[in-house]
Amino acid sequence: MIEPDYLDDYRPNVGVCLFNKSGEVWIGERSGFPDNMKGQDYHPWQMPQGGVDEGEAIIPAAMRELKEETGVETVRLLALTPGWLVYDFPQGYKTRKGRSWRGQKQKWVAMLFEGEDDEIDLYADDHAEFQDWRWVELEEVPGLIVPFKRGVYEELAEAFTPLRDFLRDMSDRL
Numbered sequence: 483m484i485e486p487d488y489l490d491d492y493r494p495n496v497g498v499c500l501f502n503k504s505g506e507v508w509i510g511e512r513s514g515f516p517d518n519m520k521g522q523d524y525h526p527w528q529m530p531q532g533g534v535d536e537g538e539a540i541i542p543a544a545m546r547e548l549k550e551e552t553g554v555e556t557v558r559l560l561a562l563t564p565g566w567l568v569y570d571f572p573q574g575y576k577t578r579k580g581r582s583w584r585g586q587k588q589k590w591v592a593m594l595f596e597g598e599d600d601e602i603d604l605y606a607d608d609h610a611e612f613q614d615w616r617w618v619e620l621e622e623v624p625g626l627i628v629p630f631k632r633g634v635y636e637e638l639a640e641a642f643t644p645l646r647d648f649l650r651d652m653s654d655r656l
């Protein structure tokens with residue numbers, strides 16, 4: 483697949499839409515949200531996501547990010563978005579790693595969690611990304627996300643709804 487040049491200014495990123503056997507999705511409450519952001523516009527929840535390292539393939543990056551951020555390894559790969567989902571950073575947004583990116587281009591991986599909830603360990607990595615977590619309905623997720631990422635999460639919810647419905651139909655056989 484040839485990537486359009488305009489995507490060169492976007493950081494390669496992978497996200498994980500982790501379904502449980504009931505068809506709910508995992509979201510985590512981000513750690514370190516500044517107190518001045520808490521209030522009416524407080525949207526600290528998101529699914530696991532992170533940068534794709536130079537030369538790293540999407541699926542291994544997704545597995546790495548999922549393990550680092552949630553401790554989860556007991557999963558089954560279900561689907562991958564075919565193209566990039568893109569969002570721009572808000573003006574003045576500070577990115578890590580020194581480079582100034584316009585935003586992120588993301589591939590999203592849907593996975594089925596086949597373990598038990600006690601496998602989830604927010605402190606599996608030295609740098610905890612999340613301070614809390616929960617299972618929610620896929621349609622709820624866009625309303626819990628910071629506004630600049632919301633469009634991607636809306637596309638994601640629409641794309642993965644048939645998969646979620648299939649999981650629910652098959653839940654007694656999973």
